[in-house]
Amino acid sequence: MHTMLKTRTAGSGPNLVLLHGWGVNSGVWQPIAAQLEQQFSVTYVDLPGFGENYQALSKPYDLANLAASVASVIPENSLLAGWSLGGLVAQKIALHEPAKVSQLVLIASSPKFQKSDDWPGIEPTILQTFSQQLVKNLSKTIDRFLAIQAMGSDSAKTDIKKIKSSIEASPQADIAALTAGLKILEQVDLRTELASLTMPVHWMLGRLDSLVPAKLNEYVQQKLPSNHSVSVFPHASHAPFISHTEHFLADFMAAFNESTLK
Template identity: 50%
Template structure:
């Protein structure tokens, strides 16, 4: 578990998405407001979290993360990390004081009346993952940046950020796709007791902006923001706007005193 100081500052826990690691957050850390302690975690099997829980499934991954999250934390999850964050907030409520979602949804797959990814697209990823792990991750990074005005440089920035950490295990990558395609946490999301905020991209091809309206129906009190020009990785493509959103949320939770 990463080290945090024993202070009165609340802890902001950051959870990354599929195919990457905590490195995606590192260029933001210096600009996150200082009234919180920041704890970027690696999902088991990604980055520095090389030890896999056995068996490797949704429940054991959640339990592994819950052991590392201090009580009463502010939990922010991107994409797959957001799916896990919703489950953590529901199953381990003492761990999560407030929840922030970044381009994340409780149900990633498209259903009748529910915007999401088509099952065929997810199946293609799973099949290509078995053929060429590196190429599949590269394609996924490109898709995450798709739609933004700086898509090529955004994808390069993502790739560079994750390269500083060990490559994800094939087991974790395959299981992560399974989580994204099989987990439906809409009921859990609707029943959350914690305050929820969210940041989404209007040009996101993986988590379509249309899902924001559906999320609002499930949880009317949620404060959800859509960045007009952003895609699936707003903290890379629209760093300034994303930091503005994030720090606004953190200020409401842990106000600055200066």
């Protein structure tokens, strides 16, 4: 069962929906919000258990319920953009409710986050350690996760400060949602389903990302159909929209314009 989520919409133009990642909330989009709102009608969604929806927990808290909760509150025919865990939710919505999605943009996201023999990703021990640490010290664990996200970026310290100041206006995430979110990152594998998507899909990867390796670029180009495109930001880590705002916005708009011309 899913709960009705609060959302916020600002700006005017085609519908754009933004889904944030693990441990943060929709405030994370603040560095690019004003520019996007000049071009789009932007709907900001806090995932269940996060931000303004910290009390709205989907039960069971799994990817299918997260996707259903979000899909029920977003406009039809939206450009749907998801960052990290939010990108996994966006993929699930596109697969199961394609009428909601005119185009999919996946920012530092993957169909499968955990590393395996045939797949680049996060070491299983890292996700397990975060789950154990959460119970001991919630704030410290989220801080450590933010530090890993920024690792490699030239502006790592500034990036972390920007993320923290953008998200601190909203309530802290629910620990059950955080734990279940890590479990989703650990277990979900959508690789076999991705080829069935028919809308334009644009992947935006950071070459220095230690959570979603840029090697995913090869997979997108070699294994997925031609409706998938990919950009790799050479100096970015896991949050290109924060570390390289202008480059990110230019690429985002180019991908949108490209898809509307087709």
